[in-house]
Structures are given as C-alpha cells and as structure tokens.
Amino acid sequence: MKTTIGQVKHYVDQEVTIGAWLANKRSSGKIAFLQLRDGSGFIQGVVVKEEVGEEVFQKAKGLTQETSLYVTGIVREDARSPFGYELTVTNVEVIHAATDYPITPKEHGTEFLMDNRHLWIRSKRQHAVLRIRHEIIRATYQFFHENGFVKVDPPILTGSAPEGTTELFHTKYFDEDAYLSQSGQLYMEAAAMALGKVFSFGPTFRAEKSKTRRHLIEFWMIEPEMSFTDHEENLRVQEQYVSYLVQSVLQNCALELKTLGRDTSKLECIQAPFPRITYDDAITFLHEKGFDDIQWGDDFGAPHETAIAEHYDKPVFITHYPASIKSFYMKPDPNRPEVVLCADLIAPEGYGEIIGGSQRIDDYELLKKRLDEHQLSEDAYKWYLELRQYGSVPHSGFGLGLERTVAWLSGVEHVRETIPFPRLLNRLYP
The missing domain is CATH 3.30.930.10 (Bira Bifunctional Protein; Domain 2)
Structure with missing residues (x-):
C-alpha cells in the first residue's frame, strides 16, 4: 500500500511504501535509523540487519543526506516518537542519490541559509x-x-x-x-x-x-x-x-x-x-x-x-x-x-x-x-x-x-x- 507519512496512522501493523527523502541517518552496529521526510511529515525508519539481509542493510547504511527513495516497511506505534509512529523497514529503493548536500546537521550562518533558502x-x-x-x-x-x-x-x-x-x-x-x-x-x-x-x-x-x-x-x-x-x-x-x-x-x-x-x-x-x-x-x-x-x-x-x-x-x-x-x-x-x-x-x-x-x-x-x-x-x-x-x-x-x-x-x-x-x-x- 503506497501512502504518505501523514497518513501512516491509518495503517498500523500493515506494510506500506512511502516516497521520501533522507533527512538524516545514524547506525549502531546491526541497526540503522533513517530520518525520513516526504512533505507531509517526518518519521523514523528502523532497519535491522537480521531482518532485511546484508544487501538491503548495506544499501540503507550507505544512503546520503537528501537522497530520494521508496521505503517499504511495517507501521508501528511508538510512544517515544514525537510523531507517534515509526517504520520497521523491509526494503529500500533508491530513486536518486544526492551528493554533497550543502546544509548539514551542523550550525550554519543566516546568510548561508538564506542563500540556500x-x-x-x-x-x-x-x-x-x-x-x-x-x-x-x-x-x-x-x-x-x-x-x-x-x-x-x-x-x-x-x-x-x-x-x-x-x-x-x-x-x-x-x-x-x-x-x-x-x-x-x-x-x-x-x-x-x-x-x-x-x-x-x-x-x-x-x-x-x-x-x-x-x-x-x-x-x-x-x-x-x-x-x-x-x-x-x-x-x-x-x-x-x-x-x-x-x-x-x-x-x-x-x-x-x-x-x-x-x-x-x-x-x-x-x-x-x-x-x-x-x-x-x-x-x-x-x-x-x-x-x-x-x-x-x-x-x-x-x-x-x-x-x-x-x-x-x-x-x-x-x-x-x-x-x-x-x-x-x-x-x-x-x-x-x-x-x-x-x-x-x-x-x-x-x-x-x-x-x-x-x-x-x-x-x-x-x-x-x-x-x-x-x-x-x-x-x-x-x-x-x-x-x-x-x-x-x-x-x-x-x-x-x-x-x-x-x-x-x-x-x-x-x-x-x-x-x-x-x-x-x-x-x-x-
């Protein structure tokens, strides 16, 4: 089922596919955490190596900031998330790999941000x-x-x-x-x-x-x-x-x-x-x-x-x-x-x-x-x-x-x- 982040609340415990961009990511051993956005909202995608296999896990770990992709996964309720839900990822399909995205999570000056509005x-x-x-x-x-x-x-x-x-x-x-x-x-x-x-x-x-x-x-x-x-x-x-x-x-x-x-x-x-x-x-x-x-x-x-x-x-x-x-x-x-x-x-x-x-x-x-x-x-x-x-x-x-x-x-x-x-x-x- 293809949907948006804003609508995942209607698909708890179901598998969905979302078109999104990677806002940020971090990995810890055999788990990767993908911060995803699609315009309707932000959601975290959790990629567990044992569940998705080596190929999908390495693909997820290698994603760069603002890469566009289709993410498939199971919608889970999560009280720790500000949004209330997260995605247990089952597959990742890259649409376009972004390179050298200029606005990183570090601090930037106002003029730089305005030039890149x-x-x-x-x-x-x-x-x-x-x-x-x-x-x-x-x-x-x-x-x-x-x-x-x-x-x-x-x-x-x-x-x-x-x-x-x-x-x-x-x-x-x-x-x-x-x-x-x-x-x-x-x-x-x-x-x-x-x-x-x-x-x-x-x-x-x-x-x-x-x-x-x-x-x-x-x-x-x-x-x-x-x-x-x-x-x-x-x-x-x-x-x-x-x-x-x-x-x-x-x-x-x-x-x-x-x-x-x-x-x-x-x-x-x-x-x-x-x-x-x-x-x-x-x-x-x-x-x-x-x-x-x-x-x-x-x-x-x-x-x-x-x-x-x-x-x-x-x-x-x-x-x-x-x-x-x-x-x-x-x-x-x-x-x-x-x-x-x-x-x-x-x-x-x-x-x-x-x-x-x-x-x-x-x-x-x-x-x-x-x-x-x-x-x-x-x-x-x-x-x-x-x-x-x-x-x-x-x-x-x-x-x-x-x-x-x-x-x-x-x-x-x-x-x-x-x-x-x-x-x-x-x-x-x-």
Whole structure:
C-alpha cells in the first residue's frame, strides 16, 4: 500500500511504501535509523540487519543526506516518537542519490541559509513554520466563508496608491506609469459596495528600506471590507478572526508547535474580546514607563508597541490615532475630528502590529478634502470618489499581515522564516 507519512496512522501493523527523502541517518552496529521526510511529515525508519539481509542493510547504511527513495516497511506505534509512529523497514529503493548536500546537521550562518533558502525549507523547523502558515491560510478561508464573506481579487498593478507613492515600486504599463500594489483596500471598498462583505488574500509590496525583523519587501495581506459596518463592529470581527486563527493553529498544528518549542500556554488564552486603549491613553502609559521621547502626534515605533503589548497577555487594540499620522481615507471621530475611527492590533510578546483597520470616510466632500490635503490627484481617485456618490454607506475594513501573524503564532524571531522565499532589502535570490 503506497501512502504518505501523514497518513501512516491509518495503517498500523500493515506494510506500506512511502516516497521520501533522507533527512538524516545514524547506525549502531546491526541497526540503522533513517530520518525520513516526504512533505507531509517526518518519521523514523528502523532497519535491522537480521531482518532485511546484508544487501538491503548495506544499501540503507550507505544512503546520503537528501537522497530520494521508496521505503517499504511495517507501521508501528511508538510512544517515544514525537510523531507517534515509526517504520520497521523491509526494503529500500533508491530513486536518486544526492551528493554533497550543502546544509548539514551542523550550525550554519543566516546568510548561508538564506542563500540556500530553496534547500533550507526542507528542514524540520522550516517545515513546521510553513505548515503553520498553511493552517492560518486554510482557517482564514474557512472563517470568512462561515461568516458570509465573498473572496475578491484586487489588481496587483495599479495606477495610484492608497497611501501615497513614497514606498511604491514603479513600473511602466505600456505608455503609462503603474505601481505594484501596497494594498488592495480601495478596490475592496468597491467590491464591498457590490457584494456586501468581501475579503482578499494576495501579495503586497512596500519599497521601504527597512532591515528590521518585522519587515519584508513583498508580503501577503488578508484584507476584509464590510458595508454597513461601523468602527465597533469592525473591531469585533477582527478579534473573532484572530481568536479563530489561534485556536485553529493550536488544534491542528500541535506537532509543529512542539517542533518549534513554542510555549502554547501563551496562545491558549487568546480568546475574544481583546483589551482596548486609546492613543491618548497609550501616550500617557508610555510616559509613565519612561518613554519621554514620544509626544502626542507621533507614531509609535517597535519599542513603544512592545512596551504596550507587554502589559497584556492578549493582543491589544490601540484606537483613535491622530488624523495627521493616518491615511486619508479614515473617518474622523464625529465627537473629536482630530482623531480617526481606527485601530492597530498589537500582538503579544513583541511581535508588533499585525492588523491595521478603520472605518472609512463615506462622505464625498470630506474625502475630496482629504485628497487635497494629502496632495493626491483627484483624477487618479475619481473612481474611488464615485463610491461616495452612488449609494454611499458606512463601511469599515482591515488588513492582517500574514507573515507577522505566522511569526507570532510560531514563536520565530524573524519574518524571513515565515514566507517560502523572502524578499528583503538586499535579497532577491533565490
């Protein structure tokens, strides 16, 4: 019976054949231990010389790291194994013998591993991170489907920018200027006027010359947009969604979290509702903590966000930022126009902002005024303004950064490990 490592639990005490790669091996006299992987998981294959004979045993002992092979054996339950099963090998068939595999079990530097990212993702740790990434994506589609959202795909090439053009990648679109999208939000607003509740999931690009552990040049965003939805309703959807993601990862990625050494007790308490503080209260809190450099009207940096997050054991919303430091489309608070109806969701444990969201301006004249104040072309945003001319409604939305969320739930330090092939300030290879 041909199967995968992930499915061997269905074949206990039966003989199966698995297509796999040799991750590592060790031998002790007349027994060889093969660490096998096939993409669905990792399992140990035990080769006993007396049971398989000299030819098969010598073949197994001679296998090199990352050699591809078909392994046949009996599935056994094994409480000592993190996976819970092992394979008593009866035969080995080499498909392709690998030689001089560059990533050995010894320690390697980060730059070397990044240069070999196409191979590094085969390792047990990277496998675990990318499986958690997959689970977050799977749970995202399920959450929005269950809550009546429609998936919409905004364009990647755009003629204008949702937040200005200072951090955009420019290209030529035949005879016109075009940019790689830094957000699908404006298009999602149009989609929400047609379909009610929508979400997108796609790549976004920021030409930001940042080298921090939280930044990538190319990253993936989940961007829901909701008609007839105010600021408070928007926050409730965000905390329900994030809670759903965390519980899905805890339930379906227990082995991966264990592989990464993640302290799951810090995730088990992540349930809605989340604490909320205003920007004003955050400024006061930071002053009390000795951050005298931050003044009202300044944006928060990583140290400020971390200090605030450390005060809570759940993600925390910081709401009502000054309009002067937020995007032109955010709706001012009717009771206090100098701040906007927005929130950033800050993850615990120093992982920073994972969501930015707001209620959008739904008044035509006010949006036109804000475009002028931000020196943005009215012609370029004509279609966006028209959304406020033909049946405008209160609407809100948010964007969740996938890689930062993966980093937080996985417990990894740098977002470069949370995407298969990271694009960093000085890295476009592989």
